[in-house]
Amino acid sequence: MNKLLERLAATPAWRTFGIVLAAVLGIHLIVLVIFVSCNSRIPVEQLPADAGQAGRETETKTPHTPGPPGILPLPLDYTKAVKGDLNNWYESKQVQSGILLEIGNRRVLWEKAADQPVPIGPIARLMTLLLTFEAIDGGSLTLDDTIGVTSAATQIGGTKVYLKVGESFPLRDLIKSAAIRGANDSTYLIACSQTDGDEEKFVEKMNFRAEDLKMVNTKFLNSHGLPVSGKESVSTAADLAVLAAQLLKYPQLLEWTGTKRDYFRAENNPARQTMTNFNNLVAGGLPGVDGLATGKSNLTGYNVVFSCTRNGRRFVGAVMGVPDYKDRDKFVKKLLEWAEKQ
Structure with a gap:
């Protein structure tokens, strides 16, 4: 029997048949592998829209229309950025993260862990203000709109202008108190007035706008x-x-974030308050600084987002997580003096 098989294998016809059979089996095997592989994947259209994005619910609660395009083209130019602690300054070493860029050419002059997520505390109100001014731009709000104080707004803690149920204010006054004094009750009321009292819906808009940008x-x-x-x-x-670069589109907001002192409520109102800007860079008159916001994170320390114009050059920066606000402000002063020479 073995001799017979050896004789058949030696014949040209048998050898040809074996080669053809092996080729056919190989092709079938390849097709089978491809079929199994393709059917083991979930079609793209069946995946949730937010697949792989931590913290996002799988269903969008409200329709989202992308906001207007940003004024700061992306990406930023990091090619010549100085990284880490600047000039070995003590104050620089206290900074957890930060960045300074020149708006005109998108050039980053300095950065330290600039892409590291950190708690931002009251700096969050800048997005509320951006959405509000974009709504004014879009015609759905005006600065003269009158907004009544809600019970929920009076219960917001932290820095506030002590809103009372029964009071009502023009939107411009509420924005000024949020921009100058960092009033949390005013900020909350501004947000909820745009979503029928539902802050959660407004926060969705905040996060959608962050994605747009x-x-x-x-x-x-x-x-x-x-x-x-x-x-x-x-x-x-x-x-x-x-975010700060987008806010530069609104000179009125920039004027208010750069105001040292103003008043809330009418002059004859016994509840009238003096609003002093918490931003020491503004209140202290650091040359060229015209806003935008400061705030303390309970988790990491003192933060500031600032804008400054010197010698026709516009700088925008953020300095985050400094244990002492004095070191934060000293560093920004040194940073801007250094930037002028770059």
Whole structure:
């Protein structure tokens, strides 16, 4: 029997038949592998829209229309950025993360862990203000709109102008108190007035707008930045610089964030308050600084997002997580003096 098989294998016809049979079997095997592989994948159209994005619910609660394009083209130019602690300054070593860029050419002059997410505290209100001014631009709001104080707004803690149920104010007054004094109750009322009292819906808009602006490491928890069950809104220095750049589109807002002192409520109102700007860079008159916001994170320390014009050059920066506000302000002063020479 073995001799017979050897004789058949030696014949040309048998050898040809074996080669053809092996080829056919090989092709069938390849087709089978491809079929199994393709059918083991979930078609793209069946995947949730937010697949792979931590913290996002699988269903969008409200329709989202992308906001207007940003004024700061992306990406930023990091090619010549100085990284880490600047000039070995003590104050620089106290900074957890930060960035300084020149708006005109998108050039980053300095950065330290600029893409590291950090708690931002009351700095979160900048997104509330951006959405509000974009709504004014779109015609759905005006600065003269009158807004009545809700019971929920009076219960917001932290820095406030002590809104009372029964009072009503023009939107411009509420924005001024949020921009100058950092009033959390006003910020909350501004947000909820745009979503029929539902802050959660407004926070969705905040996070959608962050996505529009490619603020990929930013997550807002509320409209004003106060902690929620020990957690805070998070962002990065780079993301906040992009947010600040959008706010530069609105000179009126920039004017208010750069105001040293103003008043809330009418002159004859016994509840009238003096609003002093918490931003020491503005209140202290640091040359060229015209806003935007400061705030303390309970988790990491003192933060500031600032804008400054010197010798026709516009700088925007963020300095995050400094244990002492004096060191934060000293560093920004040194940083801007250094930037002028670059």
